[in-house]
Amino acid sequence: MDVNHNQAFDACIRDALVQARTWIPRWVGQLQGALKEREAVASHLSERQGLLQARTQLETHRDLIATRFLSALGDTIGSSAPDAGGHPRRSATVSFDELELMGDDQVQETVEQARVQQVVKMAVDDELVRLTARLSSAQGLSVMNPDANPLRVEVFVAALMKSLKSVHVDAAVRARWLQVGAIPLGDALRDMYTQLSRQLERAGVKPAGFGVSQTPSARPSAAAQKDESVSVQEVMDDDNLLTLDHLHQLLVGNLDLNDKSKHPNATSDNAMGRTLASEVVTLMLKRIAADERLLAPVRHMLLDMKPALLQLARSEPRFFSDKQNPARRLLDAITERSLAFTSERDSGFDAFSKRVHAVVRALREPGDDLADRFPAQLDALERSQAAAVAPAQVQARGLAVQTLVRVEQRNLLAERVATEIRTRNDFPKTPGVVRRFLTGPWSQVIAQARLEEAGAATQPHGRSAAQRYTDMLPDLMWSSQLALASLNRPRLVKIIPTVLRTLREGLDSIDYPREKTEAFFQALMGMHEAAYKTQRNDAPSVDEQLSVPPDLDDEPWMQRNEARDSCLMDDVFKDGPPTTTQPAFQETQRMQRDWADVKTEIAAQHTTDIPVGTWVDILQEGQAARWQITWASPHGTLFLFTGSDGRSLSMTKRGFERLLEQDRLRVVAQNGVVDAALDEVARQAWLNSAKATNFAGL
Structure with missing residues (x-):
């Protein structure tokens, strides 16, 4: 996001709250006046008494309503902003499953909220579109996204509902306030939207364009x-x-x-x-x-x-x-x-x-x-x-699940081992290349040995492999420190063979790539040679020792046979960063929602929020293939996908995120088709309820 646009966006949100401090008390006053006018022309005694009660209660709670409306608005706008730690939320409607769990009062409250939103939206439609287009652009979006507007009508109505619910009055009184106050609320928001849009225009923020849905590749005849x-x-x-x-x-x-x-x-x-x-x-x-x-x-x-x-x-x-x-x-x-x-x-x-x-x-x-x-x-x-599904594919999937469970278990244990190593007193003074090795591959070696020993029927005699790999740490870290090792060359000569032999044994146990093993050995032996040839009484400073930062790699480690057995997608990192900003699915778009919206939504979540059962399209070698997430590891670091033909494909959490970044993966469906259809039924019922009453005639 452009810095100037970012500042304009923040200034717009702040100014909206400043303006609200003026128009909210004024709106309460307008509501009071409108109630009095309707009371004067009411033709029925019961209607006149209801309006009188609503006006009297409003006079009693006027300041409290304004104060709580402002407070609720600040909270609601903050939680609705795209950078508030969560993805932008959809319109305040209700899902089919939620409706079944609601009580009658909750349903009525939802209907009241829907009706207010309908009236207000009719009053602000044009101004809201213009403001949303500029706010979307200020957030770096090229296409207007209604959910990227933290000042949308739903936010204000939700804040109003929250503030009115906190005031202890009858439901009939609250309903009168909402019915009579909807039109002046729309007028107030329309004026505010107009001012904020002009403010963004003066700041040089141009409106984002309107999205055009691409034609799906498969149409019914x-x-x-x-x-x-x-x-x-x-x-x-x-x-x-x-x-x-x-x-x-x-x-x-x-x-x-x-x-x-x-x-x-x-x-x-x-x-x-x-x-x-x-x-x-x-x-x-x-x-x-x-x-x-x-x-x-x-x-x-x-x-x-x-x-x-x-x-x-x-x-x-x-x-x-x-x-x-x-x-x-x-x-x-x-x-x-x-x-x-x-x-x-x-x-x-x-x-x-x-x-x-x-x-x-x-x-x-x-x-x-x-x-x-x-x-x-x-x-x-x-x-x-x-x-x-062929029996061989069923067996392959079972083997993949077993392998992925073992991989995640070892990686989680390796993280704990790495934490143990970092707490050692001699760790901070160790050269960066060794620190990275110890908290990376060597943590995997120790974790693998511990798991094997835990699963063995009998315990080994003498020191176990895991114990030997741990006991070697002091000698390895000491021998890699030039200032210390150069002062005791006899000890250095004595321990080097054992250290190198133990390192090679451990790395072989996890099938660590030979080229990476040799690269580390060359670096380590270079340190040993320098220590043997040099005598230094002055130890290097801490700054010098820590000059090489540790690698931050959250990619779970897999052995080659594990990658094969788990059907790991091995080309996630081969293509590098995307070379174009255009989506890779131009000819396979079949989404009911804009892909940019979904990608933003997923990026704001942890990948583990993508549920099992989700269907995705993955681009491989220029072709999009449909896969379903059929299994996720207990800690959400690994996923198993199944294709329409029964084939399996596994992927790490980082690999999933990388494909998203490269526009090589898109979410087709996170929920069932029937669930989505029933949610739309509930939404239609919600809209029908909003249209059932004509506020202007009240």
Whole structure:
């Protein structure tokens, strides 16, 4: 990021908080005046009394609300900034799984927040886009990213909700404040956004451009698109919108029989549940059909399952929320496997497609035993997928996992050994090349010996290998210090053969590369020769001894046979730094989110946050191949990937990060396709709830 732009960005955030100290108290005053005006023209006594109560409570808590709004705003903006230690957060919506765990009060609060955001966004839309474009540019982004704006509407509304919740008033009073105060809040933010955008313009910050989604390489045919459109619209009803409250009631099984406003034809709790379930299934399939990470034939087959899923929803209205339900598991299995294929020509796709066609045919057969067919079809699909993997590949994967577990265990132990060595009194005075050797390869040697001895059935007689490798440390460090070794040449001559023999034995035990072994031996013998030929009474200064910094290499060490057995990707570091700033996946883009957003998000996290099950594309020799993370080591330093053909590939944490830096790896999916579709259903319900009330008419 340009230094001047960085300063402009920081100044903009500071000025936003300064301006807020002025307009927030003014907004509270405007809210109070608006409540009084509405109270005067209210036609019903109950409405007038409600407005009077809201205005009276506001007068009592006016200063407290302003103070807490400012405080919450400072906290929320800080946690929303991209450099606050976490990745930028998405809009304040709710996921499908979260909704099921919510109480009624939490759902209502979420709906209120959604409605306020809708009103405010309508008031600030143009000004917000202009400010976001300049803030994105100030952070070094060439394409505008809405989440890179820590001053977005969601941040202010979240701060407002937090401050109002801290004031002890009735929920009805708080709802009145939000309903009446939404429009003046939008006006205040619009003015602030305008001023801040002009400030960035005066600082020379140009707006970032708008991103253009690349056309995916695989598009459904015109016929498939037509069929999908017809299928999706069959049960869509614009007058029957799914709201967050209705979705929540469906998930918790607590439908209100007295509320038939959205479902006038539902005459019972079960009827309403079936109607809502049908809406969810329809919206879920619509989202899946729009997910271009799946090949068009797969999306078409999934839409063909809709009649069966709608029929199942009549008897099991919540089957899609139960991840153990056979129908939900079948959907997950089909979509999960589908992500392995990037082209209809991929090996294994024909067999998979035929198996899914068979599933669809079985589910569409008439009969009352539909619910019993899902487990049978799930079992058949799982057996066919297991049979598609050769036994040799299964064995190779098992060996890779065992090897990676052993590698991580040894590396973690080697880190502790290195820490032990660093605490020795003679370590700081040892030359840098020896210090790096001791905390690197030699720590691995000692760790390997300790592990072998721990796993041995009987303990060795006399000194163990690990003990000998440790006992050699004083002689090695002493002999490498010119000032000390030159004063006692007889001792130097005596210990050199034993030191060199022990070093070679230890390095051979971990199959350390011969060329690196010889390079270290040459350096060490050069020190020994200098000490033998020179007598010095003046020891070199500490600064001289520490002039060579230690290597900071967090790459786990592997022996050559371990790299082979674990199917290690060995070309991660061969290409060096990327030679272009353009992404390497220009022709294989299949992401629903901008790649720059995802890469920033991942870079802000630890790599271990990438869950098992994640699908990625890896560029090798100019070709992108699809892989899934099927195993991660307990401490997240090593990953095992599986390809669509059953092949295995392992990678270190640093290798994963390096591929990201080189634009040779991109994340295709971190969550399941069905999970993502249901989250979109919840989001649509959230949006529908926000549109359900017209604030201007209150």
